[in-house]
Structures are given as C-alpha cells and as structure tokens.
Amino acid sequence: AQSVSQHNHHVILSEAASLELGCNYSYGGTVNLFWYVQYPGQHLQLLLKYFSGDPLVKGIKGFEAEFIKSKFSFNLRKPSVQWSDTAEYFCAVNHPGNQFYFGTGTSLTVIP
C-alpha cells in the first residue's frame, strides 16, 4: 500500500521565517497530491493540490508546493510565515480512483 512520510513532526519558527515541510510517498505512477491544514479548533481544509501540469503549485495564503516525481516528494513552502499559520499540516496522496493516504502531520508553531 501507499505510504506518506512527513519528516518534521513539530516545527517552531519565528514570524517572517521561511517554511519548508517535507512530504514523501512510497509508490510511483500517476498520483494526485494534496496539502491540508487544520487550524486550532477548525476543520481540515485544503491548502493546495496537484493533479497534473506545472509541478509548482500555488495555494491559498501564500503557500506553494513543488512536485518532484524523481524524488517522490511534494514539499510545502512559504517564504515568510505569520503567527496565523500556526496549525497542523497534512500531506495526502492518492492514485486516481483510489483511496487517500495521509501523512502523520506536522505541527507548526509560529512565534510572534
């Protein structure tokens, strides 16, 4: 079965620092890739997604992610984080028509 690894479990950054969260998946082939975010007390919501085309995907709130097929990776980036980015971030992968696999999540704390 597919597995998704998020290497950073807890990240603490100061405001204005740059962010990169790692995500790797185990099986190749055609994949759809997603980053979801869960702000404190809120539902999981989609940050961005990749289905095909340009491997650099831009999402909401200034986030972007780059799909590198050769590395089975879909890392999330933001050049300058804000206190309001404090949340849990989940990477997810699916092969079209099949179930989603989520990573274990990365908890991001941004210090004002």
Add this chain to the structure above:
Amino acid sequence: GAGVSQSPRYKVAKRGQDVALRCDPISGHVSLFWYQQALGQGPEFLTYFQNEAQLDKSGLPSDRFFAERPEGSVSTLKIQRTQQEDSAVYLCASSLATVQGADTQYFGPGTRLTVL
C-alpha cells in the same frame, strides 16, 4: 453555504456498547468518505460511497464497523461492541467528484469517540 456536519461531536461509550455516528454531507455531493484519526496520527481511510453505493470498504478495521448511506445523502457509521482501540476522531468528508481524488474533499468537524 453549509459545510459537512457531523453528530454527535463527542461520544463516550462503555466498552461493548454500540455507537452510531452521523454525517450530513454538502448538498449535491456525490462522494462521501469516512476516516479514522487516532491521536497524533493522520486520517486513515475507512470507506467510500458514491451516492448510495459503498464502492470501497477496504479500510474498515473489522466486521464490527458498518457504514451506510441509504438515500445517497446522510451517512451513518456504526461500531458494534466498541473496544478501547476504537477511541479516535471519526472524520467525514464529501466531494462533488465521482472519482476518488478527482476533486477537493470537504471535511466535517469530526466525532471524538472515547471508549472507556
């Protein structure tokens, strides 16, 4: 518009009790998913419906878990004879797409189940 809603938000059950968790998807969404999220983990797939048809139940951990969506809208996840290892947050998500992953999944707030 209204998002995905789930009830109850919290459920405490004694070991051996049966529980039923409800999900109201976004109106018009064809696909409905159930996930189990243990503490400190990401969501794990349980089952998938397209309208009233349960197309994938490969993630259900045992035959104590049963899900239905009889009219293609509201869904219920039932757990019989609950065990302590069933304690988790149960998430429901819905999507417009008829193919898994082809469109954004919208998640509900989850039901936190605690089995004593």
